[in-house]
Amino acid sequence: MFGSFLFNALAFVVALGALIAIHEFGHFWVARKSGVKVLRFSIGFGKPLFSRRGKKDETEYVLAAIPLGGYVKMLDEREGPVPAHERHRAFNTQSVWTRIAIVAAGPVANFLLAIAAYWLMFVIGISGIKPLLGDVPPDTPAAQAGFVAGETVVSVAGSETRTWNDVRMAVLDSAMGSDGTIALVTESSTGEQHTRYLPVDSAQVLQGQGDLLAEMGLGLQMPDIEPVIAGVQPDGAAQAAGMQAGDRILAVNGQAVDSWQSWVETVRASPQKALDVLVGRDGGELALTLIPAARETASGTIGFIGVWEDASREWFDSLRTTVSFGPLEALSSAALRTWDMSAMTVQMIGKLITGQASIDNISGPITIAQFAGQSASIGIDHFLGFLALISISLGVLNLLPVPVLDGGHLLYFFIEIIKGKPLSERAQLFGQQLGMLLLVGMMSIAFYNDVVRLVG
Numbered sequence: 001m002f003g004s005f006l007f008n009a010l011a012f013v014v015a016l017g018a019l020i021a022i023h024e025f026g027h028f029w030v031a032r033k034s035g036v037k038v039l040r041f042s043i044g045f046g047k048p049l050f051s052r053r054g055k056k057d058e059t060e061y062v063l064a065a066i067p068l069g070g071y072v073k074m075l076d077e078r079e080g081p082v083p084a085h086e087r088h089r090a091f092n093t094q095s096v097w098t099r100i101a102i103v104a105a106g107p108v109a110n111f112l113l114a115i116a117a118y119w120l121m122f123v124i125g126i127s128g129i130k131p132l133l134g135d136v137p138p139d140t141p142a143a144q145a146g147f148v149a150g151e152t153v154v155s156v157a158g159s160e161t162r163t164w165n166d167v168r169m170a171v172l173d174s175a176m177g178s179d180g181t182i183a184l185v186t187e188s189s190t191g192e193q194h195t196r197y198l199p200v201d202s203a204q205v206l207q208g209q210g211d212l213l214a215e216m217g218l219g220l221q222m223p224d225i226e227p228v229i230a231g232v233q234p235d236g237a238a239q240a241a242g243m244q245a246g247d248r249i250l251a252v253n254g255q256a257v258d259s260w261q262s263w264v265e266t267v268r269a270s271p272q273k274a275l276d277v278l279v280g281r282d283g284g285e286l287a288l289t290l291i292p293a294a295r296e297t298a299s300g301t302i303g304f305i306g307v308w309e310d311a312s313r314e315w316f317d318s319l320r321t322t323v324s325f326g327p328l329e330a331l332s333s334a335a336l337r338t339w340d341m342s343a344m345t346v347q348m349i350g351k352l353i354t355g356q357a358s359i360d361n362i363s364g365p366i367t368i369a370q371f372a373g374q375s376a377s378i379g380i381d382h383f384l385g386f387l388a389l390i391s392i393s394l395g396v397l398n399l400l401p402v403p404v405l406d407g408g409h410l411l412y413f414f415i416e417i418i419k420g421k422p423l424s425e426r427a428q429l430f431g432q433q434l435g436m437l438l439l440v441g442m443m444s445i446a447f448y449n450d451v452v453r454l455v456g
Helices: 002-033 084-089 096-124 141-145 164-176 202-207 212-216 237-241 260-268 313-319 327-354 365-378 380-398 406-419 425-454
Strands: 038-053 060-074 126-129 152-156 181-187 193-199 248-252 275-281 284-290 293-297 300-304 320-323
Touching (some): 002 060, 126 164, 164 181, 248 260, 313 320
Antiparallel strands (some): 181 193
16 A cells, blocks of 8 residues: 555656646746746745756756745846846836736646647557446436447547547536537447437536446446456455455355455445455355455545456457557647647536536545556556646646636736736735635645545
């Protein structure tokens, strides 16, 4: 568990460091090109861990202790005396359009990073599972729409879906603005296509916390796997209980176990709870006491014992697919994906503000770190997708018209254009205080949600 924590932390630091560096470099680069003198370029806040001075303008480059942001400090008459011979290089003396360009450059850099990450992901190839539908539970929206097991989802609301993740994202995007149904095209094993209309309650979707597709009755087709252990991890809970490779799980707490899936569900639902397990071994039966270890995931605490099966490997290998594009097609696809994800982020923020989406959807650094580690452990393509998504979120959030954020400064500048003069310092100070209050409130909710998820 400690190793998992370190891996998540490392992936988080790498991702966040890249996002902050690119964002601040956007401000820095445009400021330099505009002739504004940069005094400090800092990655992180608080006590400097490393610093050096550059040759040009003796700009101080800093790596600070708190890696949750950064800043570019420019020469500015509002922050201290400026020599007369350098007044033309102060930020506050620049034209309003130059100031707008410098401030907007940070979020723009994040969008460009997202395009670059998606482009590389598309060129390398995105690994995923073909969207082959499994059993459809009765009394679910999918059952009402007529979905059947064995069909492959080929498009959602007109968007091609080559992997299960494509289906998940397309359904979520469509559900946020749905008029009551989402059109999905499925294809049978004989090649016959059907258009099915999935009923969706957008308000319920936005308030939900679980697996959206599962709640609608859609899931991947899974093979029937017998509950036979293929291997046991050293020093894990299963080994401590005396389990061995080849053991067949017969019953747990007196309840018969007929599949590997039900066995996994029982273990995952029982972190640090004693389970009476009956196993079949060498023609006989053996009673064992198993206490699953607790493992933290993005969706909460689960039980983990360190065993695996290998019967499903061939099945999933047959469903595994890699989607890749040539360099030019990848560029257009990357730009389109960045636009779509930006629009979805804006929609979600709007739903949060109006109360249509649950604030439980807001995540803090702990949850983000877990997702960073999980995506990195799957593969470079998934980590690039995670990096692009977080970069887009950072870009959109910074453009919100909230004082202390880039969008707040842009709001001041556009008011200045309309009025013909800057806002008064008193009005700007009040806005900064209000913006800080809103920012602290949002961060508090994010940290609270993280803690709630950690304690289950």
